[in-house]
Amino acid sequence: MDDAVVVTPGKVPGIPAPLRGLFPLLVALPVLFGLQWALSDAPFATYLLSVMGVNVILAVSLNIVNGMTGQFSIGHAGFMAVGAYVSGVLSLALKEVAISGLPVVLSDQLFFVAALLTGGVAAAVCGFLVGLPSLRLRGDYLAIVTLGFGEIIRVVVQNTEVFGRALGLSGTPQTSSVAMVGFWVFVVVLVSRRIAGSSHGRSLWAIREDEVAAEAMGVDTTGYKVRAFVVSSFFAGVAGALFAHFVPIINPNSFTFVKSMEIVVMVVLGGLGSTSGAILAAVFLTLLPEGMRSAFTAMSEEGSSLAQQVDQIRMPVYGVLLVVLMLSRPQGLFGTRELWDVLPRWMARRRKGQS
Amino acid sequence: MLELRDVDTYYGNIQALKGVSLRVAEGEVITLIGANGAGKSTTLMSICGIVPPRDGEILFRGQPIQDRSPDEIVALGISQVPEGRRIFPQLTVAENLDMGAFLRRDKDGIKQDLDYIYGLFPILAERRNQAGGTLSGGEQQMLAISRALMARPQLLLLDEPSLGLAPLIVKRIFEIVQRINADSNTTIFLVEQNANLALKAAHRGYVMENGRITLEDRAENLLANEAVQKAYLGL
Numbered sequence: 001m002d003d004a005v006v007v008t009p010g011k012v013p014g015i016p017a018p019l020r021g022l023f024p025l026l027v028a029l030p031v032l033f034g035l036q037w038a039l040s041d042a043p044f045a046t047y048l049l050s051v052m053g054v055n056v057i058l059a060v061s062l063n064i065v066n067g068m069t070g071q072f073s074i075g076h077a078g079f080m081a082v083g084a085y086v087s088g089v090l091s092l093a094l095k096e097v098a099i100s101g102l103p104v105v106l107s108d109q110l111f112f113v114a115a116l117l118t119g120g121v122a123a124a125v126c127g128f129l130v131g132l133p134s135l136r137l138r139g140d141y142l143a144i145v146t147l148g149f150g151e152i153i154r155v156v157v158q159n160t161e162v163f164g165r166a167l168g169l170s171g172t173p174q175t176s177s178v179a180m181v182g183f184w185v186f187v188v189v190l191v192s193r194r195i196a197g198s199s200h201g202r203s204l205w206a207i208r209e210d211e212v213a214a215e216a217m218g219v220d221t222t223g224y225k226v227r228a229f230v231v232s233s234f235f236a237g238v239a240g241a242l243f244a245h246f247v248p249i250i251n252p253n254s255f256t257f258v259k260s261m262e263i264v265v266m267v268v269l270g271g272l273g274s275t276s277g278a279i280l281a282a283v284f285l286t287l288l289p290e291g292m293r294s295a296f297t298a299m300s301e302e303g304s305s306l307a308q309q310v311d312q313i314r315m316p317v318y319g320v321l322l323v324v325l326m327l328s329r330p331q332g333l334f335g336t337r338e339l340w341d342v343l344p345r346w347m348a349r350r351r352k353g354q355s
Numbered sequence: 356m357l358e359l360r361d362v363d364t365y366y367g368n369i370q371a372l373k374g375v376s377l378r379v380a381e382g383e384v385i386t387l388i389g390a391n392g393a394g395k396s397t398t399l400m401s402i403c404g405i406v407p408p409r410d411g412e413i414l415f416r417g418q419p420i421q422d423r424s425p426d427e428i429v430a431l432g433i434s435q436v437p438e439g440r441r442i443f444p445q446l447t448v449a450e451n452l453d454m455g456a457f458l459r460r461d462k463d464g465i466k467q468d469l470d471y472i473y474g475l476f477p478i479l480a481e482r483r484n485q486a487g488g489t490l491s492g493g494e495q496q497m498l499a500i501s502r503a504l505m506a507r508p509q510l511l512l513l514d515e516p517s518l519g520l521a522p523l524i525v526k527r528i529f530e531i532v533q534r535i536n537a538d539s540n541t542t543i544f545l546v547e548q549n550a551n552l553a554l555k556a557a558h559r560g561y562v563m564e565n566g567r568i569t570l571e572d573r574a575e576n577l578l579a580n581e582a583v584q585k586a587y588l589g590l
Contacts, residue, residue, distance in 0.1 A: 199457070206454050209443035215405060216437055218429030218458040218506065336445065 025186060032182040039178060046178055050246045052286040053181035054239045059266040059282040060188045060275055061235035064195060066264065067273035067336075069228045070208030071135065075146030076236050076263045078153040079123040081255035083237025084244040085157055087119030088169045091245065095173055112175040116184075116241045123237020124230050131229035136222050138211055142229075150260050158252045168251025169244070176245035184242060188235045192275045195231070204228055208273070258315070265318050269325060271332030276339035289314045356381045356542055357402070357433075357510055362411035362421075364394075364401045371397040372408065373566040379510070379544055384536050386545040386553040386574070388587055389563035395546040396438050398563070399512050402544075403435045404428045415510070430458050434508035438515050438546075440499040444488025448479055451487050451498055455505030464507065471538075472501040475531060493524035500528070504535065510542045511535070517549045525549065529556045550587035554578045562587075 039046045058076060065073045091111065099107040126149070134145040157163045164170070195201045203224050206214035215221050244250050266285050270277025289310050296307035306313070325332065334342055357379040364372040371394045379385045389395050400406040402413060404425040413421040420428055429435075434455075443451050452472065456465045473480035476497045482490065487498060496516055503511055513532065517525040529552050536543050547553035554560050554574045562570035562583060570577065577583050 202450070202454065203457065205446060206443055209445055210441050212405065213437060213441040213443065214454070215425045216403065216429070216435045216441075217454050217502070218426045220424070220426040
């Protein structure tokens with residue numbers, strides 16, 4: 001925190017608004033690098049944190065479409081796959097190349113960032129192509145089209161030599177790090193919050209509430225929906241690209257409809273329209289299978305066989321979770337609010353209860 | 356100011372408007388009355404581009420607008436108060452009004468109009484931080500009208516503002532409509548089933564039956580017209 005102040009001495013009160021958004025970054029970066037250093041000999045924790053980060057990026061970006069704009073996309077894994085495969089192929093092709101005059105680590109990281117951006121842009125282009133025709137219509141068409149898109153991508157990948165067919169892509173350089181994932185988590189949260197607070201976000205809310213009325217207010221509904229969808233797809237692509245650079249092998253089974261639904265569950269659980277809700281739900285749902293695994297292992301000997309089936313068991317658990325949620329709190333954990341809106345009131349109520 | 360020439364509008368294969376022609380002059384309050392399903396709302400939807408006509412011309416200040424998209428039409432100065440109010444239920448009153456001024460960038464003008472509206476409907480000022488969905492029907496109608504006014508329209512389209520409201524509140528709404536017309540010379544195009552009140556508030560009126568305009572006259576003449584009295588005024 002002190003570092004941040006030292007960087008811009010005397011300028012703190014009068015910094016222009018766009019730069020103020022970067023302040024949290026100055027705090028976040030040292031924390032991320034600290035974390036990465038602390039976890040340097042804990043590969044499993046690093047892996048888990050990376051998966052968590054990728055899930056947070058996916059959930060927060062899907063929330064822009066499903067939550068804020070009220071459209072229903074159920075093919076987010078498809079965009080993730082586009083990002084993962086495009087960046088993966090690119091990184092494999094550039095594996096032996098290095099920028100001369102730079103240390104190898106730095107040049108690797110530069111290529112990695114380039115691969116991330118390429119993956120994101122490729123997914124965004126797909127988002128535009130899928131979104132433009134289907135978002136001109138009102139209603140559930142987007143759900144059908146995105147569902148189809150996700151499956152098409154998976155089938156295409158499964159049958160294309162460059163993408164390794166069903167075997168998948170292996171040997172991508174493992175250049176990802178907790179810091180890089182964390183940085184993109186930060187970016188997606190920042191973008192999402194900025195959209196929510198802008199007039200752009202206000203028109204997304206209006207579309208969600210009543211599309212015809214929004215149109216009558218002069219909102220170019222198709223344009224706003226497509227833009228939201230493209231932004232969301234971009235980050236899904238980045239998430240996929242990050243994923244491709246810390247798992248040793250990516251195959252089509254990582255990007256099935258089940259993965260898409262998992263992301264939708266995260267957004268619904270957190271509350272459609274709540275960024276912090278999406279973050280918390282993504283963290284929770286990433287840790288849940290791990291928790292179940294340790295719990296089963298600790299239980300007994302039969303438990304350890306259960307522990308191996310956690311990947312199958314978790315789906316019914318998600319189902320039960322959703323049913324309970326719909327019955328007890330249909331608006332999700334936070335509804336359309338954010339953690340910082342809800343927490344003070346909740347704490348005040350608790351304090352009152354105690355006294 | 357606004358002119359419709361032989362407008363045909365379809366929902367799929369069903370023709371809702373059959374050669375509708377009408378004319379609204381600057382500063383007028385015009386009403387379009389007719390029974391359920393006559394095509395009154397469709398006429399409004401066609402004007403503001405939500406259901407574009409298949410044939411015919413719609414001219415606004417001499418410019419054809421029938422091929423423009425709804426947001427472009429709003430930008431030209433035509434605002435609509437949709438049927439059934441359609442306020443944004445989860446946005447607050449202030450946010451709803453803010454959405455009305457969506458295309459405007461003149462902060463001072465917006466502030467001025469907001470003060471005017473809070474003067475027109477003090478209840479909205481009181482409830483400015485309340486979610487729109489928690490207002491009563493009458494208040495929601497006031498909010499819907501105010502939201503449309505926030506665009507500072509030259510032409511205000513009102514679709515059945517009396518729908519589902521108590522008679523006293525309906526009277527109040529019509530008074531306000533006349534006041535808006537008098538205060539800022541805003542042209543008003545009013546679609547109504549409550550022919551009696553609508554004709555009393557308007558300068559001229561059109562009668563619509565089965566997608567066609569069947570009568571056109573000054574409002575007081577229509578009020579005195581025997582056929583209109585029988586069909587729409589219940590006299």
